[in-house]
Amino acid sequence: MVVWHQEKRRNKEYYWESTVLLIQLKFWCNLIICLGCFILRNRLLNMKKFFTYLSLGLTGVFLHADQKITISGNDLMQFDIKEFTVSAGEKIELEFKNTGNLPKIAMGHNLVVLKAGISGIAFGQKVMGMGASATNPLPDASKEDVLAATKLLGPGESDTITFTAPSEPGVHQYVCTFPGHFAMMRGNMTVK
Ligand SMILES: [Cu+2]
Numbered sequence: 685m686v687v688w689h690q691e692k693r694r695n696k697e698y699y700w701e702s703t704v705l706l707i708q709l710k711f712w713c714n715l716i717i718c719l720g721c722f723i724l725r726n727r728l729l730n731m732k733k734f735f736t737y738l739s740l741g742l743t744g745v746f747l748h749a750d751q752k753i754t755i756s757g758n759d760l761m762q763f764d765i766k767e768f769t770v771s772a773g774e775k776i777e778l779e780f781k782n783t784g785n786l787p788k789i790a791m792g793h794n795l796v797v798l799k800a801g802i803s804g805i806a807f808g809q810k811v812m813g814m815g816a817s818a819t820n821p822l823p824d825a826s827k828e829d830v831l832a833a834t835k836l837l838g839p840g841e842s843d844t845i846t847f848t849a850p851s852e853p854g855v856h857q858y859v860c861t862f863p864g865h866f867a868m869m870r871g872n873m874t875v876k
Contacts, residue, residue: 749776753778754778755795756780758783761868763870771849778795778844781841788836793836794860795833797830797831797833800852804858816861816863821860853875857872859871
């Protein structure tokens with residue numbers, strides 16, 4: 685009888701000991717899982733940051749302009765810059781501003797960079813012949829001669845265009861194709 689009681693007590697102790705062990709095991713497992721999740725989450729956040737910075741960097745590299753130039757046109761039908769030089773193949777960011785006050789319909793300006801060897805005067809006459817007007821100064825048919833062009837700008841407006849300088853050295857004339865302005869508003873972009 686005594687032996688039976690002792691056995692029963694021992695069984696009870698074993699039962700409690702194993703229960704405590706199980707609870708401890710569960711605690712440590714939970715702790716390890718939580719730590720694992722925390723580390724993984726931080727890793728993922730770091731990776732997200734890494735990819736964000738990487739994409740920003742790549743965007744910067746691809747959109748980066750090698751040369752920026754700002755030119756303005758005024759009510760006296762004058763470009764303030766009539767000559768500039770770029771290197772063959774470089775990326776150009778060209779900002780054109782209309783610094784005048786007269787209405788766009790009377791004194792709008794654009795800046796059209798022509799392909800090598802095309803004369804600004806000849807091109808100006810050609811677009812007039814194609815029906816260039818104060819609202820459409822650069823008819824689509826003339827665009828085969830054009831390297832890059834801004835929009836037509838009214839007073840106080842500006843437009844920024846980006847283009848790649850040709851790979852061949854040469855002189856590219858630029859001109860405003862608002863009707864009649866080609867007589868006054870011309871310049872040269874030299875590619876060296
Ligand atoms: Cu003009």
